[in-house]
Amino acid sequence: MxxxxxxxxxxxxxxxxxxxxxxxxxxxxxxxxxxxxxxxxxxxxxxxxxxxxxxxxxxxxxxxxxxxxxxxxxxxxxxxxxxxxxxxxxxxxxxxxxxxxxxxxxxxxxxxxxxxxxxxxxxxxxxxxxxxxxxxxxxxxxxxxxxxxxxxxxxxxxxxxxxxxxxxxxxxxxxxxxRITNNDTVEHLQEICDKEAVTAEKSALHIIAQKSEGCMRDALSIMDKIVSFTGGQLTYQNTLEHLNILDEDYYFKLLDSLQQQNLADAMLMYDEINRKGFEGDTVLEGFAEFLRNLLVSKDAKVAMLLEVAEDFKQKYLQTAQKIAPSYIISALNILNEAGINYKQARNKRLHVELTIIKLCYLQQALELVSNEGGVSKKKLIDSTKAVAFRALPIREATRQEGNKATSVKPSQNEAKLIIEQPKESSIPAPKFETSKPQTAATEQPATSAGLSSLKAIRNKVAQQNKSNNTLAKQLTEEELYACWGIFIEKLRERKNHSAVTNFKLATLKVIDENSINIITESEIHKSFVENERAELIVYLQDYFGNRLLTYQIQVIEREKTGKEEPRPLNTKEQYLRIIEEYPLVKELKDRLRLELDF
Known part of the structure; x- marks a missing residue:
């Protein structure tokens, strides 16, 4: 042997x-x-x-x-x-x-x-x-x-x-x-089959060439494996079975069910495919490639790009003429998104079934329409209903006619908001119509009640504004520095000593009755003030009783001179200065075991 x-x-x-x-x-x-x-x-x-x-x-x-x-x-x-x-x-x-x-x-x-x-x-x-x-x-x-x-x-x-x-x-x-083309691969495989006395169908050789993806070594290895499996008979069916490839007839049947919007047959078809052991991503990818071949078959110029067996080419060309390009393009988009999200889906089967449902009712959702020589998508809605608003009466106080203002009595004319039902899925803008009330007596109590409640709210707001104005303080630099000092004490109580130091170094100026300018020496200094913005603005407005009060922070660096300007000592520096002059203070601290919070 x-x-x-x-x-x-x-x-x-x-x-x-x-x-x-x-x-x-x-x-x-x-x-x-x-x-x-x-x-x-x-x-x-x-x-x-x-x-x-x-x-x-x-x-x-x-x-x-x-x-x-x-x-x-x-x-x-x-x-x-x-x-x-x-x-x-x-x-x-x-x-x-x-x-x-x-x-x-x-x-x-x-x-x-x-x-x-x-x-x-x-x-x-x-x-x-x-x-x-x-x-x-x-x-x-x-x-x-x-x-x-x-x-x-x-x-x-x-x-x-x-x-x-x-x-x-x-x-x-x-x-x-x-890469070696499918036709060259098929011809080479046919030559080897003739030399080895192997009976091979051309459609089976074409499936092997597609599976090899332009690699001749892979194609020869696949053919050897199938020939050993079938005993020298290379047919289309045993090639599909051995390579675990879904027959294109399934895709043609599935497309017919989707075109007829027969969801039951489409779901049963997928169940049959799933029982044969094909994973969901294989179905999605195979159907997307099938639709791509249909799209290529619609134009004779690009029909040469159709890489399928000769037995299926005529069937592709005939089916492509029955399917609208809008459906193919939209279906390819849905399948592409489904393939991307397949790995992240927890329920794989449900994910594929939802995709089939979308494809089944895709014709009702999209229509390709011409738009000034181009192509665009338009959503179709069978029956569009406007939101049902209740007609609210709105009284007109005055109406100007020409240059003269004429008063209109509330009981004579009222403006009502009327929403009309759209016709043929078009939603017009709301229309205002002026109509006379049927009975003035029936609407008068509700209107007077509404006016009385509105008047009560206005009076309450006016009283609050009046009380605020009485408590308001005049914005001057003296009052501003006094307010600033109180805010610094609040920071010290919270033990925010870094903010206390930087707030003391700030310079304040009053721009107008509603504006304050805070001048800092550096961006770092400014950042400490900005950190307290939310609490600071509320405190300033409450202190001066002015809700319109705002402030802005400006950075003005001091000019460097030969002699450094004295700056206030912080708490730690003050302590070091004290114990330098009075050493007994440090001795007292050590004996009492005191801890200082700088």
Whole structure:
């Protein structure tokens, strides 16, 4: 029994012509070999499994081939090609930088570069996953990479180009590999199936290509796994079952239920999907991709972006013509928000069901309407009702007609606020109409009662203002400093000594009967006063009996002179001055074991 070799290794390309989906890379390399314009350092970067290491090995074999073809390909028959295919060639050295990323590993590589090849023209050094090298290893590699011997060629391969130092990038020819398209992947998988005598449906191969996301190695691994699972029969159904992918027929049925606003069928459909073991986020992502394909199918210009199996393309095109673009765009927005919030939801199933409910009644909520050549959204409301306000009578005291003012009796005309019911979901502004009361006698008691209560409130406010005016004090600087001193004593009682010191240093000025200016010497001084703003303004207004009284704080720094101006001593400095002149005071404090609160 022969040993099994996976398809990714068994069918690895051996020539540039067999590389799949990288024609822009292979053509450039073949032309460089034919014209003898090879660089001394290459950098192959791109996603995983797209052929970076394969192209590096083909390049190493081709430049040492003894009988190159006219197209710049290796002959695969000379001693160099045979030894290379057998893995015993001494002209190629591969280094895995993921596990050999230290300075010592690079130094040993540099030491080998000094020796010329025993057979062939070039010695090729392939460094895979080069982004894993440490910064010190990169720096040790710089000089050799910039000026290698004429027989040495370096090929660096990486999936993360942004992690490589710019000094390394500037010394290499950079080749960007792209993802392999679904069509190229399907064609390559079909060739391998024909060689292996495997029966494969094209729709199944297309599902594998979509699942691999442009990675040929992943596609070959998936195909090997499914072929082993099915015994050589690669069908659409067993591929869906093995890859745990939801059939697109479910999405078509779900869309029909949502379009018909049949919530019961939609919920039962999701329950069936959930019973098969599919998670809610898989359903949301799959349905969003399904709607994206529908949106792409609506325009023939972008229908080429539709990456689905050939069996479903016609069905997509037919369904897309029945669905309004407004519904697809709004549904995509809802699904996007649901997918973002899915991980944070505690009840995952309820979260998905609420999304399905929104999609089911989406047609009633949104409508896409034209707006001066553009497109905008408008909410639809079947029956909009205004708020039911009670009609309140409002008496008019006087009405001016021209330049003359004529008095109107309350019993003759009254203004009433009338709210009309809107028609066809339009809500007009409230209208004021003047109408005569049915019976003046019935409304007169309520009106007089309202006026009497309003008059009582006005009289009470007037009495309060009058009492406040009698207790009000005139705002002068003497009264202001007296009030300021009382407030400082309150601060001292609260033991806020830092604020006491700064309040004493403030200068007060009266601007007018309602304004006070507080002058401070610095921003720090100002901050201490600002900290007491809430209590200070209430105290000043109560003291002077003036609710309109306000103050502002102004910072005026004193000009520095040669001689410092004396400042008042704080409590601690006063104590130190006393015990300096009278030492017995300190002795008395120590004997009595007194504690001072500075």
């Amino acid at each position: 022969d040993k099994f070799i996976v398809s990714a290794r068994k069918y690895r390309p051996q020539n540039f012509s067999t590389v799949v989906g990288q024609a822009h890379i292979t053509t450039t390399l073949k032309n460089a070999i034919k014209n003898n314009q090879l660089a001394h350092a290459f950098l192959f970067c791109g996603p995983r499994g797209v052929g970076k290491t394969t192209c590096a090995r083909i390049l190493a074999k081709t430049i040492n081939c003894e009988n190159q073809t006219k197209d710049g390909e290796a002959c695969n028959t000379c001693n160099s090609c045979v030894s290379f295919d057998a893995g015993i060639s001494l002209n190629i050295h591969e280094l895995d930088a993921a596990s050999n990323n230290s300075v010592d590993d690079i130094r040993s590589l540099v030491e080998q570069v000094r020796f010329a090849p025993q057979a062939g023209k070039y010695k090729v050094y392939i460094v895979d996953e080069v982004h894993m090298l440490s910064a010190s290893a990169f720096n040790a590699f710089l000089k050799t990479l910039e000026e290698p011997p004429p027989y040495a060629i370096f090929i660096l391969a990486t999936t993360e180009k942004h992690k490589i130092l710019p000094t390394i990038l500037s010394r290499c020819q950079i080749f960007d590999f792209k």
